[in-house]
Amino acid sequence: MNSPTSNQLRHWDRTLVWHAFTQMADYEPLILERGDGCHVFDIDGRRYLDATSSLWCNVHGHRHPRIDAAIREQLDRTAHVSNLGTSNPTTIRLAKRLVDIAPPGLGHVFFSDNGATAVEVALKMAFQYWRQCREPKPDKTCYVAMGEAYHGDTLGAVSVGGMAQFHDTFRPLLFETLRVPVPDAYRLPPGVQKSELLAHSLAALESILVEHHARIAALVIEPLVQAAAGVIVHPAGYLRGVRELTRKYNVLLIADEVAVGFGRTGKMFACEHEGVTPDLLCIAKGLTGGYLPMAATLTTDEIWNAFLGDSSSGRTFYHGHTYGGNPLGAAAAMATLDVFEEERTLEQLPAKIARLGEILERLSQRSHVGHVRQCGLIAAVELVRDRPTREPYAPADLMGRKVCNAALQRGVLLRPLGDVIVIWPPLAISLVQLDEIAQAVECGIIELTDEA
Numbered sequence: 001m002n003s004p005t006s007n008q009l010r011h012w013d014r015t016l017v018w019h020a021f022t023q024m025a026d027y028e029p030l031i032l033e034r035g036d037g038c039h040v041f042d043i044d045g046r047r048y049l050d051a052t053s054s055l056w057c058n059v060h061g062h063r064h065p066r067i068d069a070a071i072r073e074q075l076d077r078t079a080h081v082s083n084l085g086t087s088n089p090t091t092i093r094l095a096k097r098l099v100d101i102a103p104p105g106l107g108h109v110f111f112s113d114n115g116a117t118a119v120e121v122a123l124k125m126a127f128q129y130w131r132q133c134r135e136p137k138p139d140k141t142c143y144v145a146m147g148e149a150y151h152g153d154t155l156g157a158v159s160v161g162g163m164a165q166f167h168d169t170f171r172p173l174l175f176e177t178l179r180v181p182v183p184d185a186y187r188l189p190p191g192v193q194k195s196e197l198l199a200h201s202l203a204a205l206e207s208i209l210v211e212h213h214a215r216i217a218a219l220v221i222e223p224l225v226q227a228a229a230g231v232i233v234h235p236a237g238y239l240r241g242v243r244e245l246t247r248k249y250n251v252l253l254i255a256d257e258v259a260v261g262f263g264r265t266g267k268m269f270a271c272e273h274e275g276v277t278p279d280l281l282c283i284a285k286g287l288t289g290g291y292l293p294m295a296a297t298l299t300t301d302e303i304w305n306a307f308l309g310d311s312s313s314g315r316t317f318y319h320g321h322t323y324g325g326n327p328l329g330a331a332a333a334m335a336t337l338d339v340f341e342e343e344r345t346l347e348q349l350p351a352k353i354a355r356l357g358e359i360l361e362r363l364s365q366r367s368h369v370g371h372v373r374q375c376g377l378i379a380a381v382e383l384v385r386d387r388p389t390r391e392p393y394a395p396a397d398l399m400g401r402k403v404c405n406a407a408l409q410r411g412v413l414l415r416p417l418g419d420v421i422v423i424w425p426p427l428a429i430s431l432v433q434l435d436e437i438a439q440a441v442e443c444g445i446i447e448l449t450d451e452a
Contacts, residue, residue, distance in 0.1 A: 006031075006043050006044060009029075009031055009043060010029045010031065013029040013031060014027055014028075014029055030042060030408075031043045032048075034062075034063075035050070035054075035061075035062025035063055036061075036062055036063055037061040037062060037063070037428065038050055038061050038062070038425065038426050038428055038429050038430075038433055039062070040054075040062065040413065046411075047411060048408065048411055048412060048413040049411060049412045049413065049425075049433055049436055049437060049440075050062070050413050050425070050426065051407075051412050051413055051414050051423055051424065051425050051437045052413055052414060052415045052422070052424055052425075053290060053424050053425060053426050054290050055285075055415070056227065056259050056264075056285055056424050057284075057285035057286055057288075057289075057290035058286075058289065058290030058426045059262055059263065059286045059289045059290055059336060059339075059345075059426060059427050059428070060289050060336065060339045060343070060345070060426065060427065060428050061426050061428040064289065064335075064339060064428075066335050066338060066339050066342070067288075067289050067291055067332050067335040067336060067339065069335070070331045070332060070334060070335035070338075071291070071292075071328055071331055071332055071335075073331065074090060074327050074328050074330075074331035075328070077090075077327070078327055079326075079327065079328055080323065080326055080327065080328070081325075081326075081327055082322070083111060083320070083324050083325035084320050087325070088325075088327045088330075090327045090330040090331050090334065091111065091325040091326075091327060091330040093330075093334060094109075094330040094333050094334050095109040095111075095296075097334065097337055098283075098296060098298060099298070101268055101269075101337070102269065102281060102298050103269060103271050103272065103276065103277040103278070103281065104277055105277045105300050105301075106277065106278075106281055106298040106299060106300060107298075107299075107300065107301055107304070108298065108299050108300070108301070108303075108304040109296050109297070109298050110125075110296065110297045110298075110299070110317075110324075111294065111295070111296050111321075111324040111325035111326075112295045112296070112297065112321045112324050113293045113294060113295055113321050113323045113324060113326070113329075114152070114284055114293055114295050115151075115152050115256070115258030115259070115282065115284035115285060115295055116151070116152025116153050116154045116157045117152075117154065117295055117321060118256075118258060118282035118283060118284050118295035118296060118297045119151045119152050119154075119156070119157045119160070119220070119254070119256055119258070119282050120152070120154045120156045120157055121282075121297040121319060122218070122220075122254045122256075122280040122282050122297050122299075123143065123156045123157075123159075123160065123217075123218070123220070123254070124156070124317075124319055125280060125297065125299060125303060125307075125317065126143075126217045126218040126252045126254065126279075126280065126303075127140075127141070127217050128306075128307070128317065129217075129252070129303050129306050129307075130217055132306040132307065132315050133302075133306045134306075137214070139214055139215050140214070140215055140216060140217040141175075141176070141215060141217060142175070142176040142177065142178060142212070142215055142216055142217065143159070143160050143175075143176075143177045143178070143216065143217055143218055143219070143220060144177070144178045144179075144180060144205075144208060144209075144212075144216055144218075144219040144220070144251070145160040145161070145162060145177050145178075145179065145180070145219070145220045145221070146162060146179070146180050146182055146220075146221060146222075146226060146229075147162050147179050147180065147181050147182040148162050148163055148182050148226060148229035148230075148232065149161050149162040149163070149220070149221075149222070149226065149229065150162075150163050150166070150222075150226070150227070150228035150229060151220060151222075151256050151258075152258075153166075155170070155173055155174065156175070158170055158173075158174060159174040159175045159176075159177055160177050160220045162177075162179055163228065163229065178208055178212060178216070180201075180204060180205050180208060180219075181201065181204050182226065182229065182232055183197055183198070183200075183201035183232075183234050183235055183238055184232050185197055185233070185235060185373075186232075186370075186371045186373070186382070187390075197235050198235040198236075198237050198238055198241070201235070201238060202238070202241040202242070202245065205241075205242065205245055206245055209245055209246075209248075209249040209251060210249070213249035213250060213251055216249075216251045217251070217252060218251060218252035218253065218254050218279070218280070219242065219246050219251055219252070219253055219254065220254040220256060221239070221242060221253070221254070221255060221256065222255075222256045222257075222259065222260060223239050223255050223256075223257060223260060223269075223270035223271050223273075223274075223276070224239060224260060224265055224270045224273060224375050225259075225260050225265070225270070225375045225378055227259040227260065227378070228259075228417065229417075230380060230382065230417050230418065230420040231373055231375075231378060231379070231380030231417070231420060231422055232373070233373045233374070233375045236274075237274065239270075239271065239273070239274045239276050240274040240275065240276060243274075243276045243277075243278070252279040252280065252303075253276075253278040253279050253280070254278060254279065254280045254281075254282065255270075255271055255276070255278035255280070255281050255282065256282045257269055257270055257271065257281060257282060257283050258282055258283060258284045258285055258295070259285060260375075260378070261283045261285070261286060261287075262283070262285070262286030262287065262336075262340075263286070263340065263345055263346055263349065263376075263377075263427050264286065264376055264377060264378055264424075264427070265375050265376035265377075265378065266346070266349050266350070266353055266376040266377070267346065267376075268340075268346065269281070270375075277300075279299065279300055279302075279303060280297055280298070280299045280303070281297070281298040281299070282295070282296075282297050283295065283296050283297075283298070284296070286336070287329075287333050287336070288329050288332035288333045288336055289332060289333075289335070289336035289339070290426075291329075291332040291336075292326070292328055292329040292332050293323070293326075293329065294326060294329030294330070294332070294333060345427055345428075348427075349376070349377060349427065351431065352377060352427075352429060352431065352434065353374075353376055353377055355431050355434050355435075356374060356377060356379055356423070356434060357374055359379075359434060359435070359437075359438040360372040360373075360374055360379055360381070362438070362442070363381050363438065363441065363442060363445075366442070366445050366446075366449075367387055367449075368383055368384060368385070368387065368445060368449040369381055369382065369383060369384070369387070369445065370382045370383065370384035370387050370390050371384075377424075377425065377427060377429075378422075378423075378424055379422070379423040379424075380417075380420050380421065380422055380423070381420070381421040381423070381441060381445075382419065382420045382421075383399050383400060383403065383419040383420070383421065383445070384419070392419060393419050395418075399419050399448060400416030400417070400418055400419040400420060400421060401416055402444075402448050403416070403421055403441065403444040403445055403448050404416050404421065404444070405444075406440075406443065406444030406447050406448060407437075407440035407441055407443075407444045410439070410440040410443060410444070411436075411440070412436060412437050412440035412441070414437075414440075414441070421441055423437060423441070425437065
């Protein structure tokens with residue numbers, strides 16, 4: 001078969017491939033065929049700075065020689081081994097490595113294949129735990145999650161999600177979740193000052209726990225940052241307060257670090273910033289450096305022990321994924337962790353985080369930028385029609401998409417969340433490349449708002 005032309009590929013992509021979170025009626029293909037460092041290249045040879053980390057998962061850049069070599073080496077042994085009753089050395093070594101670097105007390109690893117499945121595993125483990133623990137509490141059947149939460153697209157993950165545009169269609173299929181108001185410093189609750197937000201938010205959570213704790217299995221939270229909600233950064237101390245309240249009211253804590261883990265916030269795990277160990281920790285995305293689908297749910301001895309018993313006990317966790325613990329993914333993950341150590345990735349971040357802060361400060365002066373926010377190497381620039389009143393653009397204006405398209409013409413690949421421009425580069429980004437991203441975003445804002 002002859003190689004298809006670029007136009008054929010675009011036609012097939014537009015008519016055969018059903019893209020995620022994409023309205024196919026107005027989809028315009030951007031087909032990327034290779035990457036190198038922090039850049040990706042399309043089929044016509046155009047180069048773009050990957051300011052999205054390929055949907056928030058790339059860590060050390062594309063085609064990192066250390067990770068490439070590890071995958072090739074694993075291919076010479078085996079590409080796949082089922083973890084349903086069998087194992088392989090690479091995955092075992094990765095489990096030990098993850099336990100060693102995770103928040104203390106998380107001593108057991110269940111592998112799956114993406115962030116939603118890691119959350120699904122945690123939800124089911126929490127539910128089953130309360131039926132099998134030393135003092136069973138079978139009435140614990142519902143969950144608590146944040147307003148505007150996003151935890152993935154399987155039905156369990158959607159049930160704890162709180163984004164109406166993604167989830168309302170599926171409402172009849174979902175289980176009960178109690179919703180906690182988002183601690184959002186940009187959109188404060190009526191009558192609440194910014195200095196009062198932390199106490200107000202924790203009080204709102206405690207009121208729910210006081211009333212419903214006897215039937216709550218677990219609380220699910222993205223530590224520090226609600227990513228898909230528009231990069232909402234929680235006030236300092238909120239995560240620690242949530243942990244203390246869940247302990248007080250005997251509710252498990254599930255930390256979804258799928259997006260914010262692996263150095264993204266400046267530490268390996270976001271929970272480390274506030275000295276928190278959750279009962280279940282969900283990781284994916286950066287686990288393999290953005291190379292291969294792999295996820296994991298880490299948990300404590302207390303939960304692990306509740307599932308132990310003889311074969312007739314009914315305590316087994318009957319859940320699994322064909323590619324859970326895949327050796328190729330495990331090899332990529334091991335190499336990713338090696339690169340963190342060898343290149344001292346975390347030690348390089350403060351200068352980059354500071355530069356990103358300077359960039360946001362400059363962008364915040366634009367009259368159509370309502371708010372900027374940052375946590376580590378995660379940043380958001382929220383566009384508004386009128387800054388004093390915080391009046392948003394009409395959804396039909398597609399302002400966020402238009403600014404990102406303007407940046408694309410300048411060689412920077414971004415993806416908006418509505419009218420929030422998300423800057424989420426690989427941790428390997430250079431200071432010069434951060435400046436390139438800033439210039440493309442600023443030029444796009446000026447161009448689309450006629451702001452000189």
